[in-house]
Amino acid sequence: MELLMQGVVLMVIGMATVFSFLVLMIWTMKGSAAFxxxxxxxxxxxxxxxxxxxxxxxPSAEIAVALAAIRAKRG
Structure with a gap:
């Protein structure tokens, strides 16, 4: 049971860290946008x-060039 509680504590700490970072990032972005x-x-x-x-x-000249390129490629 102790191992399960350690896992829960680590999960809560990790989620709180990510949440605080995201809040800080949003404040920074809003501040830079205001600046x-x-x-x-x-x-x-x-x-x-x-x-x-x-x-x-x-357009007919472009078609003629394309046809000439095809004919040259085929031999």
Missing amino acids: FSKFAHLFPEEQPAAVKKAPAVD
């Missing part, structure tokens, strides 16, 4: 560069 929302003007986000579109290609 960064308050001082967001000091951390500007980078603006993505404008993406240039490639010129339109004739």
Whole structure:
């Protein structure tokens, strides 16, 4: 019976440790979120560069290239 009680005590200590760590982690995350929302003007986000579109290609030319590649692969 003593061994069973030691197991229960270890289980309770382990669960309390995990619970306290999770509570501490949640408080830390909320605190950092409050900090960064308050001082967001000091951390500007980078603006993505404008993406240039490639010129339109004739779909039949793409098909011809694909067919030529297949024909070259087959011999």
